[in-house]
Amino acid sequence: MVVQHNMQAANANRMLGITSGAQAKSTEKLSSGYKINRAADDAAGLTISEKMRKQIRGLDKASSNAQDGVSSVQTAEGALTEVHSMLQRMNELAVQAANGTNSKDTDRKAIQDEIDQLNTEIDRVAETTKFNEIYLLKGDDGEKTINMKAHDAGLKGTLTDNGDGTATFKMDELNVGDTVSIGGKQYTIGATKADTDAAIDAANAKQANPDVTVNGVTYKYVAAKTADAGNNLGAVTAGYYVDGKYDNTNNQTATPDKAALADIKALATGGTTITVDNKDYKVINDAVADGVDDNDTSVITKQKAYELAGKELLAANHIGDTENKATVKNSDDSDLAYDKGDGTFKITVGQAKVANTLSFSLHVGADADMTNKITVDIDTMNSANLGIKGLNVTDKNGTAATYAIDAISDAISKVSSQRSALGAVQNRLEHTIDNLDNISENTSSAESRIRDTDMAKEMVNYSKNNILAQAGQSMLAQANQSNQGVLSLLQ
Structure with missing residues (x-):
């Protein structure tokens, strides 16, 4: 028998230490809910889990970004709904003003007053609509020049947009004896x-x-x-x-x-x-050589008809032309005149200066990838960009109102196009949100399997280690008592 080394106690103590360590780890896993609480628990698992956490949190924030994008788009589109309503009312007023039973001094002036107010309100909506202090319909910093859409002044013929700020209008062929309507008046070709x-x-x-x-x-x-x-x-x-x-x-x-x-x-x-x-x-009686019959002003020559048509084209294309750039010339670049022209006209469309298009990108992904950007473009939606700035319907016979109907139609079309673009972006964002939430959910599930504690399994380990700890403590006590027999030899 020896007393210097109690190997039974040492062994029991060592095993108790191992059991206590395992018991402590089980307690930590059960109390935290994570089976990886430090890198030592699972170095590789920790690395994978942290990468997944980065992706999950990025996806959640990307989903939030997309939801903010939907809100901003809805704000802009809602404002344009009212712009559409105002344009529809302006169209009603223009159609009313084009009627010949209106008085220029009273009726058309009253109509003009309402059109002016609506124009001002469209500009106010464009200036003040904002989301999170971002002005959505005001445009961006800087200025650009836009071209107006060409108009045919209601003349019979073919209008071709050349795509370079010019257009070509070819009137239907006029023959002697034909009747033609120009500027709301009927003429006979003499x-x-x-x-x-x-x-x-x-x-x-x-x-x-x-x-x-x-x-x-x-x-x-x-x-x-x-x-x-x-x-x-x-x-x-x-x-x-x-x-x-x-x-x-x-x-x-x-x-x-x-x-x-x-x-x-x-x-x-x-x-x-x-x-x-x-x-x-x-045969036209034209002693003064102006292309108009001296006795009947409704009888004119073909060239006079072309001159009058050209002037009406110019009037129609001046609507919205805040830069005064609209011009109309004959096909040979000659100026309009009663003895020139062949029924084909070169139109330089009107222009307006407006703010640059507002463009912002929504980041809808967890990674620094430019494909995770969804760009939203919103044009300036004021009266200048819509081509109705300075719209006037107070002429004598309602011709200006007739041309205004075309200009308002173009404005309605432009707002419709912008609303359609916003609606398309909103639909895309809603699909993006669904996809982001789905990926986040699946990635969270995968990360959970790596990092979260299986409570049932760990409870089994904890119970096992608890029993082993109690047994170890009991065996250590017995081992410490085993050397007490030496005392009987020393008595």
């Missing part, structure tokens, strides 16, 4: 002497020496004939004779009223109506 000469020549080319009627008097061509005394017929000189008056009986010589087509052409003077090949040509 003929010039050149028109009647060309018509007579064309008819002559189809059939030699055609019949020609001048102011209701028809001239027919009669070929030359020799005298026939036996039949009591005189000689006939070739030429044009008034229908119904030709007579060469009783040996009388017949002399034509007009010797040739050239003499018929010479009858085409101002106010004359020439009928050839079943078509009437009213």
Whole structure:
């Protein structure tokens, strides 16, 4: 027997220490709920868990970012709802003002007053709508120049936007005798002497020496004939004779009223109506050479019609042109005039200076990846950008109001386009939020399996270690008592 080394006690003490350490760890895991409380618990697991925690918290905040984005977009779109309502009211007013029963001094002025108020309110909405101190409809810092949309002034023809701030308008072909509406007035295309000469020549080319009627008097061509005394017929000189008056009986010589087509052409003077090949040509009486009949202002030449049409195009395209850039010229770049033009016009559209487009990005991901950015673009939604700044409907005959209807229609379309873009972004963000929440949930589940304590399993370990600790303490006590037998030898 030895007393210097009590190996039984030492062994029991060592095992009790191991059990107590394991028991302490179980207690820590059970009380914290985590099976990894320090790197020593699971170094690799801790690294994976912390990366997942970074992703989870980033995803949760990204979801919050997207929700804030939805709120900002809803704020802007809600404000544009009212802008749409005001534009619809302005359209009603413009249609009302275009009616000819309105008085310029009273009715149209009252309409203009309401249009001015609505315009001012649209500008106020654009200036004041904000979310978290960000002005949503005011635009961004800086300025840009925008082009207005080209207008055809209600003329019949084809309008082509060239995409470079210009447009081309080609009127439907005008022919002599056609009726055309320009600026709310009806005009008839009168003929010039050149028109009647060309018509007579064309008819002559189809059939030699055609019949020609001048102011209701028809001239027919009669070929030359020799005298026939036996039949009591005189000689006939070739030429044009008034229908119904030709007579060469009783040996009388017949002399034509007009010797040739050239003499018929010479009858085409101002106010004359020439009928050839079943078509009437009213020759315009234009002594002052302005393209307008001196006796009937509703009768004009084709070139005069082109001039008037060009001026109406200019008036229509000046709406919203705050920079006074709108111009209209003939296809050969000549200025509008009563004796020029071929019905094709070059339009330089109006312009306006507005604030730059507001653009902000929503970060909707946990990583520093630019694909996690969703950009929201919102144009300035004031009257200048909508092309209705300075809209005026107080002209004499309602033509300005008619053109205003087109401008308001463009403004409605522009607001609709912006609202559609915002609605598309909102729908995208809602899907983004659902996806982020789903990823966060699944990643949290994976991180839980790595880091969280399995309470049932750990409780089994704790109970086991608790029993072992009690047993160890009992065995240590017994081991300490085992050397007490040495005392009996020392008595």
